Amino acid sequence: MSAISLENLTKVYATGVTALDGLNLEVGEGEFVVLVGPSGCGKTTVLRMVAGLEPITSGTVRFGDQVVNGVSPRQRDVAMVFQNYALYPHLTVAENIGFALTNKKIPRGEREQRVRSAAMALGISSLLNRKPAQLSGGQRQRVAMGRAIVREPSVFLMDEPLSNLDAKLRVQMRSEILRVHQAIGAATLYVTHDQVEAMTMGDRVAVLHDGVVKQCAAPRELYDHPANLFVAGFIGSPEMNLYEASVSEGELVLGSQRLPLGQAGTLLAPYRGRKVIAGVRPEDLGLDGAPGGTTDPTGHAGQATLAVDVRVVEVLGSELHAFFSIDAPAAGQGVLAAATGEAEGDLLAGSAHNGVARLDPRAGVRSGQRVRFGVDTARLHFFDPDTGTAIR
Amino acid sequence: MSTRESRRLERLAERDAAIPVELYGLKRGTVSVLTACCVLFAAFTLIPLVWVVINSTKTQANIFGSFGFWFAAPFEFFHTFANLFRDVDGDGTYSRWFLNTVLYSAAGGGGATVLAALGGYGFARFRFTGSRLFFGTVIAGLLVPITLVAVPLYLVYAKVHLINSIWGMILPSMVSPIGLYLMRTYVQLAIPRELTDAARIDGASELRIFFKIALPLMVPGLMTVLLLSVVGTWNNYILPLIIFSNNTLYPATVGMGLWSQHATTSGDANLYPLLVLGGLVTIIPMIALFALLQRYWRSGLLLGSVAN
Numbered sequence: 001m002s003a004i005s006l007e008n009l010t011k012v013y014a015t016g017v018t019a020l021d022g023l024n025l026e027v028g029e030g031e032f033v034v035l036v037g038p039s040g041c042g043k044t045t046v047l048r049m050v051a052g053l054e055p056i057t058s059g060t061v062r063f064g065d066q067v068v069n070g071v072s073p074r075q076r077d078v079a080m081v082f083q084n085y086a087l088y089p090h091l092t093v094a095e096n097i098g099f100a101l102t103n104k105k106i107p108r109g110e111r112e113q114r115v116r117s118a119a120m121a122l123g124i125s126s127l128l129n130r131k132p133a134q135l136s137g138g139q140r141q142r143v144a145m146g147r148a149i150v151r152e153p154s155v156f157l158m159d160e161p162l163s164n165l166d167a168k169l170r171v172q173m174r175s176e177i178l179r180v181h182q183a184i185g186a187a188t189l190y191v192t193h194d195q196v197e198a199m200t201m202g203d204r205v206a207v208l209h210d211g212v213v214k215q216c217a218a219p220r221e222l223y224d225h226p227a228n229l230f231v232a233g234f235i236g237s238p239e240m241n242l243y244e245a246s247v248s249e250g251e252l253v254l255g256s257q258r259l260p261l262g263q264a265g266t267l268l269a270p271y272r273g274r275k276v277i278a279g280v281r282p283e284d285l286g287l288d289g290a291p292g293g294t295t296d297p298t299g300h301a302g303q304a305t306l307a308v309d310v311r312v313v314e315v316l317g318s319e320l321h322a323f324f325s326i327d328a329p330a331a332g333q334g335v336l337a338a339a340t341g342e343a344e345g346d347l348l349a350g351s352a353h354n355g356v357a358r359l360d361p362r363a364g365v366r367s368g369q370r371v372r373f374g375v376d377t378a379r380l381h382f383f384d385p386d387t388g389t390a391i392r
Numbered sequence: 393m394s395t396r397e398s399r400r401l402e403r404l405a406e407r408d409a410a411i412p413v414e415l416y417g418l419k420r421g422t423v424s425v426l427t428a429c430c431v432l433f434a435a436f437t438l439i440p441l442v443w444v445v446i447n448s449t450k451t452q453a454n455i456f457g458s459f460g461f462w463f464a465a466p467f468e469f470f471h472t473f474a475n476l477f478r479d480v481d482g483d484g485t486y487s488r489w490f491l492n493t494v495l496y497s498a499a500g501g502g503g504a505t506v507l508a509a510l511g512g513y514g515f516a517r518f519r520f521t522g523s524r525l526f527f528g529t530v531i532a533g534l535l536v537p538i539t540l541v542a543v544p545l546y547l548v549y550a551k552v553h554l555i556n557s558i559w560g561m562i563l564p565s566m567v568s569p570i571g572l573y574l575m576r577t578y579v580q581l582a583i584p585r586e587l588t589d590a591a592r593i594d595g596a597s598e599l600r601i602f603f604k605i606a607l608p609l610m611v612p613g614l615m616t617v618l619l620l621s622v623v624g625t626w627n628n629y630i631l632p633l634i635i636f637s638n639n640t641l642y643p644a645t646v647g648m649g650l651w652s653q654h655a656t657t658s659g660d661a662n663l664y665p666l667l668v669l670g671g672l673v674t675i676i677p678m679i680a681l682f683a684l685l686q687r688y689w690r691s692g693l694l695l696g697s698v699a700n
Contacts, residue, residue, distance in 0.1 A: 053589050074595040086586035090608045100594035147594070 001064055002026040003187030004050060004155055009059035011045050011211070019045045020211040022059070030185045032178070033216075034202030036192055038234070042211040043191045044083075047157050050189060052076050063155060074103075079148035079186075080157040084164065085140045087132040087147075093119070094128040097146045118150040121180070138169045145177070149184055156181070156188040162197060174201060195235055199223070207231045229277060229331070229388040232381055238282045238321060240381065241355040243328040245278040247271045252278060252377075255328035259304040262377050267391060271382075276391065277331045279381035282321070285357035285373040287365065305372045311353040313367050320361045323353040324371075330354035331385070441675075448472065448669040452662045472665040476673065480651065480663070486670050488640060489647035493626055493674070495558065496643055500565025501622030508568055508617045512575020513606055517588060527576070533569040538630050546634050560635040561643070565625040571617040578613030579606065615688030623678055644674045 004027040011020040019042045027033045035043045048054035050061055052073035061068050068076055079100075087096050094115050095102075101111040119125045122142040132140055141161060148156060161177070162170045178201060181188055192198055198205045199219040206216040207230070215227040226232035232240045245254045247268045252259045261268060268276065285306070308324035357373055365371060382391040413423050446462065447455050449469040458464035477487040515527050538545075545564075546555070554560035583606055591601045629645045636642055639650065648670050655663035 048589075051589075051593055053592065073589075073592040074597070076593075078593060080590070080593050082586045082590060084584065084586060086584065086590035088587065088591070088605055099591070099596070103595040103597075103600065147590075151594075 001029075002062075003029045003031070003064065004189060005060075005062045006046070006050070007060040007062070009046065009049060009061065010057045011042070011049065011054065012057045018211055020049075020059075023208075023211065023213055025206055025213055025216060027187045027189055029187055032181055032188045032190065032201060032203045034190045034192060034198040034205045035208055036195055036198035036205055036234075037208035039193060041208045043193075043208050044159055045211075046208070047080070047159050047189060047191050050155070051078050051080050051157055076155070077151075077153055078155040078157055079151050079153035081144045081148050081159065081161040083160040085132075085144040085161075087140060087143055089132050092129050092131060093124065093135070093143050093146075096132065096143055097128075097150050100147065100151045114150050115146075118146045121149070121183070122146050122176075137165050138173065141165060141169075141173060142176075145180060149180055152184065153186055156184070156186040158188065158190045160192050161190075163192070163194070170197075177201065195237065199235070205235075207234060209234070225390070225392070226381065227390050229383050232279050232383065232390075236281060238356045238358065240279045240281050241285075242277055242279045242331040242383075243326070243354075244275060244331045244385065245328060246275050247273065252276075252380075254278065254306070255326055257306060257326070257328075259306065259375060259377060264377050264380060264382070268382060271391070275385050277383040277385050277388075279383065280375060281379070281381075282356045282358040284376060284379045285359075287357075287359055287363050287371065287373065304375045304377050306375050307370060307372050308355065308357075310365055310367055310369045310371060313365055315361055318361060320359045320363055320365065322357045322359055322363075322365045322371075324355050324357065325353045326355060328354075444668055444672050444675075448665070448672045450665065450668075452664045455664050455668065468665060469669070472669045475662075476666055476669055480654075480666065486644065486647065486666070486673075489642050489644040490673070492558075492641060493643040493645070494677075496561045496565060496628075496632075497622045497625040499562045500625040501618055503562065503566030504568035504571050504621035504625075505614055505618040507566055508571030508575045508621075509607065509610060509614055510602075511572045512577075512613075513579050513602060513610070515572070515576045516579035516583075517585075517606075527572075530569050530572055533567075534573070542630065542634050545631075549635055555635055556638045556641060557635075558641065561625075561628075561632055561641075564631060565621070565628070568617065568621050568624070571621055574617055574620075575610065575613055578610060578616075582613065583609050612688045615685050619681065619685050619688075622681065626674075626678060644670065648674070 004025075006023055006025045009020050009023040009025075010018070012018050023042075023046065025033070025035075025046075035046060037043050045054060049056050052068070052071060056069055063076065088099065091099065094112075097118055098111050098115045101114060106114070115128070116125065119128055122145055124139060124142045124146060127135060127139060127143070132143065135143065141164075144161065158177070162173050165173060174197060177190075190197075190201060199222075202219055204216055205219050205222050207214045207222065209230050215222060215231045217225075217227075222231060222235050226235060226240075229242065233242060243254055245252050247253070247261075248258075249272070250261055250265045252261055252264075252268075306326065308326050310322050310324045312323040314321040314323070359365065383389065384391055413420065443460055447460065449467050450458065450464055451466065451468050454464040454468075477485060479485045511530075515523060549555050549560055554563070587605060587609075588601055591605045596604065626643075627645065628643070629649065632641075632643050632646045633649070636646065639647065642650070648667055651663050651667055651670070655667060
């Protein structure tokens, strides 16, 4: 049985804005599910509805087999970590952590003991007598975590808990949160807009867009087999290159270039003579005609090359991003970069690009160069241009 | 760190934080003109106070006969002070009126603060049917001057036996639309919604959230409301004038109004020195209260606007 199940959850605000539109999601016992999506997609609303802080327009929230729609937050046995931590500024760290236990009228001795052990688990034992204003961002984060874990809740909710931390601390706290999760084993629903957090932390990741779950799967599955254009464009950084293409006899026509489809030809047979959207991950493009990434060990991969004009080169130390242009129209999210180039006319025409390749940092690529990228066509992604769903 | 040391550091920090006027895009000349304007305004405000202080030491003859902004012998301050607290011509005593003022202000101001805290928090944090209408109605009360409602108020008071009752003075003083408005705004700006949400999830009841989480954070705002309400009641003249005919119930404002009337009509009894000194004694508690609460008063007005 799932620890949390959301069925057809809908939220329409008084202003008429639909924040959630029939959302379905399950979180298993002890599972860590990440809800990821762009700003305003409704992820925090989901969390607030699960916590009981937001009235539900329609649909059902279940904890185990109990419907909790009408249950007040204080009776739901959930703990929540807020984006801005929401620490009580006039109470000490110990009082903050112990507040929920005081409300439950837990005897003082037991309360102090539980506060101490939560503080110890998070390495904040020395801060128990301080006020939140005297703490650093990372310490406040830990206090917020402490306040949640001390209750030993059955459901753990986190609303972008790392977004106010600097990059280094964020990496550190990611593993800290996972450690705490493993220790307490509560079903966790974690909201973030940061796909790195989503990919590294979640047992499963639910990608949310316009109040609907676009795909919910394990991180690897989400990355390798995006179910639709939105997920393909949203997951991955740099994002997947997406182009409008057409299918002809065993070949993919991409602008003025033709790529042999190999085995993918069978998959695309129904689309012969029609348009599709083709996607390729930046790391699946390789220099000097060799495909990037891991090649198909069976040797069945369709080998092809793609001639591109490199516009901008960014060296990141561990890798190199080559932004290029090809004459095929970009589709999906990548449209933005190309559109900006076009809109600005001559000024930016030279730098307009509609694709990016992730290469070895030592690759000798320069802007202005025309190069041939190797493409493993078995690693191409195809989407129906009308529905946006993956062709599999 | 000692309090003195921390105050010194605070002063130093304040000095360091002062930004040269040029960086505001102001010329030195403009600053001088503006400073002169401020000085003039301060003088305009303080001159009557200086006059009261100086003339509280004079006899009635000297109040009218000597230069108003300097002292004149004999020094009558203590003599007048002793006279201030005796019954004058059977009109009543200043001490009685002063204590009445303290009672009305403490009860009215305190009550207004409690009601503004409860109401402001309620309007800021809860949505209920008609909440906007209720709030609008209360705020509309700000626009109605008491002189306009004096007659209907008297008639209503007569019906409910509040004429010549201290409750007639205290109950209306406990209603402060401006206090309610200030507290609602203060709660909205200074108490993040997440804080009350977090307390809800932590299992606190709504009453406990109010008393344990919200109220301690509302203190600066409450002090502002307390100050405004106490000052409002302290200086109130019209309401007690309407509802009290028994001079033992008068507050200092109306009592001294009575003396002032006698002083002009009878020209007798050396009432002017008592009036001047009575005025001085009446404003001292207000000055003290402002000085005591000014830290809250300032943060109460400003804190919400820079909430982070």
